[in-house]
Amino acid sequence: AQSVSQHNHHVILSEAASLELGCNYSYGGTVNLFWYVQYPGQHLQLLLKYFSGDPLVKGIKGFEAEFIKSKFSFNLRKPSVQWSDTAEYFCAVNGNNAGNMLTFGGGTRLMVKP
Amino acid sequence: DTGVSQNPRHKITKRGQNVTFRCDPISEHNRLYWYRQTLGQGPEFLTYFQNEAQLEKSRLLSDRFSAERPKGSFSTLEIQRTEQGDSAMYLCACGTSGLWEQFFGPGTRLTVL
Numbered sequence: 001a002q003s004v005s006q007h008n009h010h011v012i013l014s015e016a017a018s019l020e021l022g023c024n025y026s027y028g029g030t031v032n033l034f035w036y037v038q039y040p041g042q043h044l045q046l047l048l049k050y051f052s053g054d055p056l057v058k059g060i061k062g063f064e065a066e067f068i069k070s071k072f073s074f075n076l077r078k079p080s081v082q083w084s085d086t087a088e089y090f091c092a093v094n095g096n097n098a099g100n101m102l103t104f105g106g107g108t109r110l111m112v113k114p
Numbered sequence: 115d116t117g118v119s120q121n122p123r124h125k126i127t128k129r130g131q132n133v134t135f136r137c138d139p140i141s142e143h144n145r146l147y148w149y150r151q152t153l154g155q156g157p158e159f160l161t162y163f164q165n166e167a168q169l170e171k172s173r174l175l176s177d178r179f180s181a182e183r184p185k186g187s188f189s190t191l192e193i194q195r196t197e198q199g200d201s202a203m204y205l206c207a208c209g210t211s212g213l214w215e216q217f218f219g220p221g222t223r224l225t226v227l
Contacts, residue, residue: 043118043220043221101162107156
């Protein structure tokens, strides 16, 4: 069975600070990896995804994530956060199963202070 | 707005009652997923359909939970004899076979008193 761990449950940053949110997964085979974001009062939106190729993927709004296979990690980064990045961030894994069911981590709630 | 709609957005019910939620996916998406999200947790997969066929339902939480997608378009999720532990956000997502991205609806928040 696959599982996803997000070690930071709550993160508080000031605007312009750099962000890194950790994500580790447990799965023995090939995986597809995702970061979803949920802004206050809104639905889950895809931030970025990794399927294969360059392990450094860029998403929307200046976010990027790096897949490190040896560490089973897919950490999310942004060099300079804005107040509008305040949201909850979820890492998710699809273990290449036929149905594409996603396994989510517990989420990280980010608050950016203006 | 992803184009996925869910109704109702909120449902308050008394323990023991049955509830039904509806999801209308993006029309050309043949896959439809149901997830449950409890407070402070990430979404948890429940079941999915490809067209009208329910291809995975072993993760439904109990036999009180059932889902249908009769014509391969909208889907319903029913919970019978609700319990307080069923209180959660129920999310619907859709996608297409061959593409990995899923598009989520706004969810139905269920409160069982």
